[in-house]
Amino acid sequence: MPETGAQSLAERIEALFRTVRRPDRTPYSNEDVARACRDASGETFSATYLWQLRTGRRDNPTKRHLESLAAFFQVPVTYFFDDAESARISEEIALLSVMRDAGVRDVALRAVTLSPDGLGIVRDLIESIARREAERQPPAER
Template identity: 30%
Template sequence: MADGPPQSFAAILDDLCLSPVGRGQRYTNTELAQIVSSLGGDITDGYISHLRNGHRDNPTLQTIEHLAAALQVCPAVFVGGRRERLGDEQPRQSFPAKLRRLFHAVHPPGRGPYTPEEAAKTISGEGKYGSISSSYIRELLSPPHGSLPNPRLKHLLGLASHFGLADDNGPQAAYFLDDDLAARIDTELDDYLALRNAGVIEFVTRMAEQAPQWTPQMRRQAVDAFMQAIESGDSTTWAFPLKKDGAQ
């Protein structure tokens, strides 16, 4: 993602219409609406105008998906992600699995996964991305049989923020819209889970909490204990609190 403040949805959509991929002629709102319709979508030229002008700024995932298909770009481009389209992008189909993955993997050490109630309270309490209910999060995690989830843009941004999918420019909601990126992040999550299950994350967290009060000798002791446990594969030797200098 480029440095500087993130572009708005309106600015990105307008730029894609003015400088479309694979053609020299600009898209009019009417023409883009007709292309969406030919691909099985239903977006009016009036709504596209509102989106481009910023009068509407919270489209659904389905709307993002249809606009991306018509403009021949990856849906993630609308949240600052990849522009080029790689085959068949299916963000709505993969959304529940990605969200379940985050709930399973991303939570502080020493506790279980966040509940939908906790996530809803955090997102709604911050207010930056609107409100979301715990019942709706449960529906996104496990949609009714035969249906596809259709969260709005602010839901995507709020969930990305809650689970720490962010950089200096804000939430990285591209995880939900780019299967290639999601696969790479999931690989990192696998590594993180392996470390957490081995006790490494909790050890390092507790070590960081205590380190300001340690002497240099105690810091060296902590590093030695950490390396010994890693090499032996035995996390039971990671004891806290560490003994004071000279203590038996």
Template identity: 30%
Template sequence: MATANEPNATPPTLQDKINVLVELPLPPEFTSDSLRSPDSVGERVRAIATAAGISESLLNALRLGQRDNPTKATMQKLADLYKVDPAYFTDGALGTEIYRQLRLLQTLAEIKKGHTPQLKVAFRNHFELSDKGATTALQMLEQLRDLEAQHQRPT
């Protein structure tokens, strides 16, 4: 799939959108210590289905593209779980924009630490920055991190 920043990009499918949610960390209020970071896709699907109050088989069917017609109630439960607008699951500009933002969060969650080339690419692509602009933005974030770390140290 082309990136969402490209004018002729293919819009994300419902399957794409569900898979992004499956890859994102589960909101902390819906996890127990044993499920904080489920490793396998199966464990993640089970944890999401349980937290959202939907069946695991339905979530798997949506994730695999075997179903593409969830009920409004299913979309609302998933939207509530991830605190996104239910329009995320529909076609249209808002759903595509939310998808684009969640993909950025996904990239940031995968990278997490350090100034890496992947983080620079994610910033450049998401915010439509030049290479120099992405480098400058990351340097500013590193300075902010360092300032906050100084303020959090015990005196």
């Protein structure tokens, strides 16, 4: 679930690392991303520098570094600056991440053939189940 409110640059980069994965669902390492950014931009971009950006120890990257990160994670560079755009993109990334799960993908593919009324019933069922599961969670986890 995407976070609400303004996020720091480090939080936005970290969110990309948490949700954008390799095809086999394993996370990218700092070195993987730094290497791809070096190759794309021709700029110096080390795994240590990326770690510093992810942890907030550095927070003023060059425009080319942000463009390289945006290209690697396939998001517009505005993701790093615009709160509304960042929130919208975070929601899309989270949805895509969930859709990669085989069970969710299977349900979505089957739903394509349903009528609008049938889709409404499925949506209502999912919302009802989600509410019930949320009510079962201990208060500290809600």
